[in-house]
Amino acid sequence: MNVDSFSVSAVRESGTERLLSGWQRLRKSALPILQCAVGAGIAWFIAHRLIGHASPFFAPIAAVISIGVAFGARIRRSVELVAGVSVGIGIGDLFISWVGTGPWQLALVVAVAMGSAVFLDRGAVIPMQAASSAVLVATLYPPHSGGAELRVVDSLIGGLVGVAVVAIFPLHPVRRARQQAADILAVMGRALTDCADGLHEQDPEKIRTALQSARGTQAQIDALRSAVEGGREVSRISPLYWNARPRLDLIRAAADPLDNAVRNIRVLLRRALTLVRDDEILDPGIVEEVEDLGKAVEVVRQYMLADPGQQPDAAEATRVLRRVAKRATVDLVDGAGLSAHVVFAQLRSIVVDLMQVCGVKRLSAMALLPPTVERPYVEPQD
Numbered sequence: 001m002n003v004d005s006f007s008v009s010a011v012r013e014s015g016t017e018r019l020l021s022g023w024q025r026l027r028k029s030a031l032p033i034l035q036c037a038v039g040a041g042i043a044w045f046i047a048h049r050l051i052g053h054a055s056p057f058f059a060p061i062a063a064v065i066s067i068g069v070a071f072g073a074r075i076r077r078s079v080e081l082v083a084g085v086s087v088g089i090g091i092g093d094l095f096i097s098w099v100g101t102g103p104w105q106l107a108l109v110v111a112v113a114m115g116s117a118v119f120l121d122r123g124a125v126i127p128m129q130a131a132s133s134a135v136l137v138a139t140l141y142p143p144h145s146g147g148a149e150l151r152v153v154d155s156l157i158g159g160l161v162g163v164a165v166v167a168i169f170p171l172h173p174v175r176r177a178r179q180q181a182a183d184i185l186a187v188m189g190r191a192l193t194d195c196a197d198g199l200h201e202q203d204p205e206k207i208r209t210a211l212q213s214a215r216g217t218q219a220q221i222d223a224l225r226s227a228v229e230g231g232r233e234v235s236r237i238s239p240l241y242w243n244a245r246p247r248l249d250l251i252r253a254a255a256d257p258l259d260n261a262v263r264n265i266r267v268l269l270r271r272a273l274t275l276v277r278d279d280e281i282l283d284p285g286i287v288e289e290v291e292d293l294g295k296a297v298e299v300v301r302q303y304m305l306a307d308p309g310q311q312p313d314a315a316e317a318t319r320v321l322r323r324v325a326k327r328a329t330v331d332l333v334d335g336a337g338l339s340a341h342v343v344f345a346q347l348r349s350i351v352v353d354l355m356q357v358c359g360v361k362r363l364s365a366m367a368l369l370p371p372t373v374e375r376p377y378v379e380p381q382d
Helices: 002-050 058-067 074-099 103-120 125-140 148-168 175-201 204-215 218-237 239-277 284-305 314-326 338-357 362-367
Strands: none
Touching (some): 002 058, 058 125, 074 103, 074 148, 125 148, 175 204, 175 218, 175 239, 175 284, 204 239, 218 239, 284 314, 284 338, 314 338, 338 362
16 A cells, blocks of 8 residues: 555656646747747748748748757858758759659659758758758659749748847847856756765765766756857847847856866766775865865856846855865875875866856966965965
């Protein structure tokens, strides 16, 4: 009976999680879906009512593809789409008029259209659009039916409508990028906190779990870069968000040091795991530093989500990181083993990376660290 109750409860929780996850995906994609719907209707109206094309099939298709649900690269995608449709229609009309229709003719048309598109450009959209357009021409339109130039015009109309819709009803260019950055920082903060707990309790499982979570951030980093590039595109084509460019530039500048910080955290976690498994002696001060760094990461995360004028700002986040940096002195690893030295070095590197995320120049961030040699490359600053 208890097993059955547990199974029912687990199924309910799983179903609830799926519903919540689906709702979150729908909420995040609501505006792109609306953009696609509006773009398709406008493209059809222009091509059919204003231009006079009887069946402007390619116009709404081009609008939907050029907008897309994915965020970013819409201008390039629109250009690639028009180019791909043009190649596919041209080759489809030409070959079908010569060899007629049939299975082998269709296979030949698709191969030639995709091959030509790949030769012309390395974009992913062009070959797929060339192939699909060639298939449509070969299967829906009889040989010598003409109208190839009208279909190219329809695709051009759809592409232009797509860009216009994005400019008039844009996604916020900064909000998604900073949320992506904040999500990465949240994983980093939890990983460091769990690492500190694992070091304090000599629990390798906690550190191993933290390492797994840190290793799973690459997709988030890629999504951040995509969101930044998409935001830059929106800020260029939409007058509504021209004033968002400076904030977007800050997030773009933070992407590389954030990536570096994640990589350094992975190294720190691997060595921390080895340290615990080897029962290596570790100064409690390093554990405190790892814990405090996790708290500092949370401040940086809050700064990333804060609007201009809100707290914490970059100065506050840097001040918290500076406190961590000042305590990362070389005496913490006196007499320690290799793994402790690596954890110590990675901790200092992460502090520098996070200061760069907050807008501090790399050399300036390095100067805030206590020296570990008599004559450091960067002169320390108080």
